[in-house]
Each structure stands twice: as structure tokens, then as C-alpha cells.
Amino acid sequence: MNRYVIVVHTKMLSKEKIEYFKKKLEEEKMRLEKELEKVARRNPNVPGDWEMVPEDLNIETADKSELSDVFEDIGTRAVIEDKIEERLTFVNQALGRVQKGTYGICLVCHKPIQEKRLEANPSARHCIKHAVWQ
Numbered sequence: 001m002n003r004y005v006i007v008v009h010t011k012m013l014s015k016e017k018i019e020y021f022k023k024k025l026e027e028e029k030m031r032l033e034k035e036l037e038k039v040a041r042r043n044p045n046v047p048g049d050w051e052m053v054p055e056d057l058n059i060e061t062a063d064k065s066e067l068s069d070v071f072e073d074i075g076t077r078a079v080i081e082d083k084i085e086e087r088l089t090f091v092n093q094a095l096g097r098v099q100k101g102t103y104g105i106c107l108v109c110h111k112p113i114q115e116k117r118l119e120a121n122p123s124a125r126h127c128i129k130h131a132v133w134q
């Protein structure tokens, strides 16, 4: 009598799937960069870094309350910029893994990341088990 051991594992991504996710990542990258351009500009000294552009800040004529509004706005935009920049970093890292051929592999256990998870977040770096690491 033969006994079979059924190994349940997540399949490695096919080439086509990787291409599909790569496209998604590139689209997201473009979208995020567009978003960033609204609140920041590329730092000419540090490639890949963005700095915030304060909107025409005219301190001479602005009265005090206007000024505090402006600074509040800068604070909000800085938060937005940080968030977009962080996501952009994840997307760029994922694209780097596509190039290295390690896309879709959990950084902790080196097992394939569930496709459903990548579908929801193409820049996911960890499998569901290790999702807490992200």
C-alpha cells in the first residue's frame, strides 16, 4: 500500500504572474510619484529622495493667523509626503526584487507569498504568517 504525503504549499509565481505584478507595481509607482510631485520635489542631491515644497510663503504680508494656517498646512503635507514616500520605497524595493528574481518570496521564511496577498498589496514583503513584520 502506497502512502502519499500531501504537501500543501503555496506555488511559486509563474513568469506571467510576476510580469502582471510588475506592471501593477510600475503603475503604482507612477501614481505615487505624481502624488508626490504635488507636495514635494525631487531632492537634486539625494537620488530617490523628495523634499517638500512650501507653497508661496509670503511672510511679509501674512498676518499671524494666516501664518499659523500655512504652517499647519505644511505639517499636514509633510505627513502626507512621508506616507507616499514610504509606499514608494516599498514599491521600489518590490521592483528591485522582481529584477533580482526574488519577487513574491517572504523575507523571513523564504517561502512564496500567497498570491491573494500580493493581489491586495503587490509590494508585500512577507507571507501572511509573517505579515506582522511589515
Ligand SMILES: [Zn+2]
Binding pocket: 106, 107, 108, 109, 110, 111, 126, 127, 128, 129, 130
Ligand atoms: Zn514568511
